[in-house]
Amino acid sequence: MTKKIVIVGGGIAGIYVLRNLLARKSDVEEKMDFTVLKREKSGWVSTCGLPFALRGWYEIDRTEINKPQFFIDQGVDFRTETEVTKLNLEENHVVLKTGEVLKYDFLVIATGRKQFVKETKLEGVYTFNNEDDAKKIEAALNREGVKNAYIRGRGIIGLQAAAAFATRGLETTVHGGPPSLLPSSLDPDMGDLVKERMEKEGIRFILDRREITAIKGREGWVKSVVIGEREEEKEEIPADIVIIGKWMIPEIDLAWKAGVDIGESGGIVTDRAMHVKKGRGHINNVYAVGDCTEVVDGITHRPRLNQLASTAVTQATVIADNILSDISGQPGLYSPCEYCFGPTVADVGGILMGSVGVTTEAASRAGIKTISGKATKLVKARYFPGATPLTLKLIFDAYTKKLIGAQMVGEAGVAERVNELGVAIRAGMTAEEMRNMERCYDPSQALLIDVTIDAATKALGITPVY
Numbered sequence: 001m002t003k004k005i006v007i008v009g010g011g012i013a014g015i016y017v018l019r020n021l022l023a024r025k026s027d028v029e030e031k032m033d034f035t036v037l038k039r040e041k042s043g044w045v046s047t048c049g050l051p052f053a054l055r056g057w058y059e060i061d062r063t064e065i066n067k068p069q070f071f072i073d074q075g076v077d078f079r080t081e082t083e084v085t086k087l088n089l090e091e092n093h094v095v096l097k098t099g100e101v102l103k104y105d106f107l108v109i110a111t112g113r114k115q116f117v118k119e120t121k122l123e124g125v126y127t128f129n130n131e132d133d134a135k136k137i138e139a140a141l142n143r144e145g146v147k148n149a150y151i152r153g154r155g156i157i158g159l160q161a162a163a164a165f166a167t168r169g170l171e172t173t174v175h176g177g178p179p180s181l182l183p184s185s186l187d188p189d190m191g192d193l194v195k196e197r198m199e200k201e202g203i204r205f206i207l208d209r210r211e212i213t214a215i216k217g218r219e220g221w222v223k224s225v226v227i228g229e230r231e232e233e234k235e236e237i238p239a240d241i242v243i244i245g246k247w248m249i250p251e252i253d254l255a256w257k258a259g260v261d262i263g264e265s266g267g268i269v270t271d272r273a274m275h276v277k278k279g280r281g282h283i284n285n286v287y288a289v290g291d292c293t294e295v296v297d298g299i300t301h302r303p304r305l306n307q308l309a310s311t312a313v314t315q316a317t318v319i320a321d322n323i324l325s326d327i328s329g330q331p332g333l334y335s336p337c338e339y340c341f342g343p344t345v346a347d348v349g350g351i352l353m354g355s356v357g358v359t360t361e362a363a364s365r366a367g368i369k370t371i372s373g374k375a376t377k378l379v380k381a382r383y384f385p386g387a388t389p390l391t392l393k394l395i396f397d398a399y400t401k402k403l404i405g406a407q408m409v410g411e412a413g414v415a416e417r418v419n420e421l422g423v424a425i426r427a428g429m430t431a432e433e434m435r436n437m438e439r440c441y442d443p444s445q446a447l448l449i450d451v452t453i454d455a456a457t458k459a460l461g462i463t464p465v466y
């Protein structure tokens, strides 16, 4: 019998569940019917590519990797500009705003995230969550006389927007809380390195606890942002374009109204197979994936959010495995979701940051005492072109000496080290093992003694060889 799979959400998470199942539909004898329901007009968009489009590297439309027709041609009922208003988990159906009822055998909740933004009627004030936002921002940037940008939020999205605006010649101010940038990924000493480098590109930072108290406009367009409550702390920042890059929360309204458990971090709770939980048990034919879910941290073992495409795609693979296993009755296809170590990389205007595992503060909140080592070294031999420095910080559990976090800032060599150090964390490698680990060498690609060795050596209180 044909199995009906309904996916609510056509962001990266929903699309990757679909892509996995389409690629593997011949793994099972049974037929599958797919329905994807999403609000936007687009097909599959690489949200992560949008900041670079704003930097002028390519057109925004190039981030739409597949149009809806691509999926429709494969027999998918791919519905854009469609609103789902209800999930009925008892009767296995979803209800659309039009009143239409769609039955399912398997439901995937992939509703992403949303932002709490105070209403303003002024043009020029935007969030930066998807291609529709990017198009509005691009149009605003192309208006005559646009000189100043204000960004609320010191996370990756805020910094990438700032880098784009600065590249395009705008006076750019980034405003966020203290003490430094990217606090969920970097310790303050590492966040300060990013800040110093971005300041050199002309970006101004305000890192304090003041909130926006007014957004002023002229003839319907934003002109300035006022921050600070008390008269003596008030500051008016000129702004022809405003990006609100914070207050991002999981979009769980449909799931919550359907009685699905929401965790302490605000995301949908799942088991390791990505089934949602309702009351006492998990529901075997209802899954959740992506930014709307919470993950279990690999170091603290506590629930938290990790709203990244890289997390969504690993969850999507697990869901596809489990749907195929259920449909075919082959337990061998089943797979569980691993703990989350949150490998992260970002290019903020040519400055690359990377992290994996916990920050010192996150470790401390979980009651873990740490030792750490930090080193700066070139990524290849000094006589080779492109030999740029990389600063690397390694964080170890002070008791076991096992690696629990890594952070880096540089211009090259970041993504591969984040992945390598993620493997080292998962393998439970200690500072001694990392210090003595054999590594490859070729002067055009690496140093004889890598920065990783120096950072591990310093964490042990030993002076590295220079």
Ligand SMILES: Cc1cc2nc3c(=O)[nH]c(=O)nc-3n(C[C@H](O)[C@H](O)[C@H](O)COP(=O)(O)OP(=O)(O)OC[C@H]3O[C@@H](n4cnc5c(N)ncnc54)[C@H](O)[C@@H]3O)c2cc1C
Residues within 6 Å of the ligand: 008, 009, 010, 011, 012, 013, 014, 037, 038, 039, 040, 047, 048, 049, 050, 051, 082, 083, 084, 085, 110, 111, 112, 113, 128, 129, 130, 157, 251, 254, 289, 290, 291, 292, 307, 308, 309, 310, 311, 312, 345, 346
């Ligand atoms: C500018 C930017 C840059 C980023 N860069 C990176 C990066 O470099 N690396 C990385 O790993 N991550 C990056 N991310 C994060 C990454 O894009 C997200 O984690 C990912 O897109 C989440 O996908 P999702 O499908 O869970 O959510 P979303 O993309 O939010 O999709 C949710 C979907 O659900 C639909 N939906 C919700 N409610 C309903 C409803 N009631 N009815 C119908 N449809 C509904 C929406 O229409 C949407 O289609 C970036 C994010 C942004 C905004």
